[in-house]
Amino acid sequence: MKKYSVEEIFTPSSPARVNFVERETINKRIVRALKTRGKQVVVYGHSGSGKTTLLENKLQQVYERHIKTNCMKGMSFDSVILDAFDQLESFYVDEKVVSGKISVDAGVKANFQLIKSHLTSKKEDSSQSKSKRYVPPQLTGSNLAKLFGEAKYCWVLEDFHKIEGEDKKRLTQLMKLFMDLSDTYPELKIVAVGAVNTARQVVQYDSEMRRRLAEIHVPLMNDAEIAKIVSNGCYLLNIQIDSGLIDDICHHSNGVASICHQLCSLMCEEMDIYNTISELDYISFDFSNISYAVSEYLELESDTIKRAFDNSLKLKDSDDIIYSLSRVDQNGAKVTELLAELQSRDLRYSEKQIVRVLENLIDEKYGELIKYDEDSHKYSFSDPFYRTFALAFFKYKDEENTKKRLTQAELNDILNYAFGAMRKNLSVSQGIATKKTLNDKEATKANKTIKSDA
Incomplete structure (x- = not known):
C-alpha cells in the first residue's frame, strides 16, 4: 500500500491533489x-x-x-x-x-x-x-x-x-x-x-x-461529496471510520470542503497519525476524535467568528435577520420563510428590507456571515458554526433582557460568553455521542472475544 502523509490527504489551506473528489x-x-x-x-x-x-x-x-x-x-x-x-x-x-x-x-x-x-x-x-x-x-x-x-x-x-x-x-x-x-x-x-x-x-x-x-x-459540496473526502482520505491513510461519524463530519462541514479537511486533519493530530498506517495495525476514529477536532477548530477560528459577528451586528436591522436565520434549519431559508418568522415575533419587515440586509451580510465588509444558494434560493450561514454561535449569542442576550443598543465593550462581553457557551454545548453533545460509540465498541469487542474463544 502506498504511503501518504496526512498533509497530502487532508489539505484545508491548499488545493486537494491526492484526495481530489x-x-x-x-x-x-x-x-x-x-x-x-x-x-x-x-x-x-x-x-x-x-x-x-x-x-x-x-x-x-x-x-x-x-x-x-x-x-x-x-x-x-x-x-x-x-x-x-x-x-x-x-x-x-x-x-x-x-x-x-x-x-x-x-x-x-x-x-x-x-x-x-x-x-x-x-x-x-x-x-x-x-x-x-x-x-x-x-x-x-x-x-x-x-x-x-x-x-x-x-x-x-x-x-x-x-x-x-x-x-x-x-x-x-x-x-x-x-x-x-x-x-x-x-x-x-x-x-x-x-x-x-x-x-x-x-x-x-x-x-x-x-x-x-x-x-x-461552483456550489458548495453536498453531503455525498463531503463524505467522499472523508472516506477516500481514511482509505488512503488506512484508518477505519464508521458511517455515523462520517455523517457527523458532514453536518459540521455543511458543504464547506475546507472545514471537512481541517476537521479530518485535526482528528489525525489527536490520534498521532502522520502517515498511512501499516496494514498490520488497526486504528479507528471514534466520536471523541471529532469532539477534539471541533474544539480545536473553534479555537483556531474564534477570532474570525467573533469578528464576523462584530462586523455584521453594526449593520442596521441585522440582529433581527440573523436571529431569524438562526431559528430555521441549518440548510437555510427563503426570504418568504424569514418574513414569516419575523412576523411571528410581531416584527414588521418587507421582503425588500430583508433582502437588503441579507445582501449586505454576504459582503466581506459585514463579515461574509451569510451565503446564498442560487438553486434553492435559500440564505444560510456561510460557516455552520456561525449558526451555533448565533443561537448561543441570542440566548444570552435574551436571558440578560438586553434590548438597548450595546456598547462595544458590552458586545465584546456577549460575544466572548456566546463563544464559550457554544464550545460547551458542542462538547456536551459530542460527549453523549462518544459515550454511545464507546459502549457500542465495547460490545463489539466482547462479541469478537466470545467468538474467538468459541
Whole structure:
C-alpha cells in the first residue's frame, strides 16, 4: 500500500491533489470552457466551495503550464500586469527558450527582453528602497497577450472580485483583448476566479463579453461529496471510520470542503497519525476524535467568528435577520420563510428590507456571515458554526433582557460568553455521542472475544 502523509490527504489551506473528489457535471463545464478557443472563463462561488481545487486539477488536463496572480484589495491594474510579466520570466529566460529549443516568435522574445531591461533600469535608477513600479510603455495589453500566447500559458486571476472600480473594468477589457487574439493564439485565455456575482460584474463592464464568456458556478459540496473526502482520505491513510461519524463530519462541514479537511486533519493530530498506517495495525476514529477536532477548530477560528459577528451586528436591522436565520434549519431559508418568522415575533419587515440586509451580510465588509444558494434560493450561514454561535449569542442576550443598543465593550462581553457557551454545548453533545460509540465498541469487542474463544 502506498504511503501518504496526512498533509497530502487532508489539505484545508491548499488545493486537494491526492484526495481530489470529482464533481462530474462542473468538471465537464470547466474543461469544455478551457478547451473552447477564445472563450474567457469566470469561475465563481462562495468561499470554501472548492473553486480553486476544481480549477487547478482541470487545468492540468488542458494546459502544460499556467500562472496565477493572487488579487488583493487595493491592487491596481498596473500591479496585476506587472505580476503576470514577472511570472512569465520563468519561461522567457529558460535555457531552452534562449537557446531556441522551444520555437518562439523572435519579435515577441525581443520585446520581452526590451520590457525587462526597461523595468530593470528603472529599478536601478530608483534611490528609494520601496519605490512604486511603473508599467513601461512597451508593456501594453496586446504585448502581454502575445507573451502569453507564445508561451501557451493560461492566466488565472485568483480572487478577481477584490479588484475594484476602474481597475476591474480595465481587466475586463483585457479579457476581451485576449478573446480577440485567440485566432492567432488558440490557448490564450484568462480565468477569473471570484466570489458570487463576479461573472455579472465582468458582463456589466463590457456587454460584448456576454456570449463569449463561460460563467461557471461552483456550489458548495453536498453531503455525498463531503463524505467522499472523508472516506477516500481514511482509505488512503488506512484508518477505519464508521458511517455515523462520517455523517457527523458532514453536518459540521455543511458543504464547506475546507472545514471537512481541517476537521479530518485535526482528528489525525489527536490520534498521532502522520502517515498511512501499516496494514498490520488497526486504528479507528471514534466520536471523541471529532469532539477534539471541533474544539480545536473553534479555537483556531474564534477570532474570525467573533469578528464576523462584530462586523455584521453594526449593520442596521441585522440582529433581527440573523436571529431569524438562526431559528430555521441549518440548510437555510427563503426570504418568504424569514418574513414569516419575523412576523411571528410581531416584527414588521418587507421582503425588500430583508433582502437588503441579507445582501449586505454576504459582503466581506459585514463579515461574509451569510451565503446564498442560487438553486434553492435559500440564505444560510456561510460557516455552520456561525449558526451555533448565533443561537448561543441570542440566548444570552435574551436571558440578560438586553434590548438597548450595546456598547462595544458590552458586545465584546456577549460575544466572548456566546463563544464559550457554544464550545460547551458542542462538547456536551459530542460527549453523549462518544459515550454511545464507546459502549457500542465495547460490545463489539466482547462479541469478537466470545467468538474467538468459541
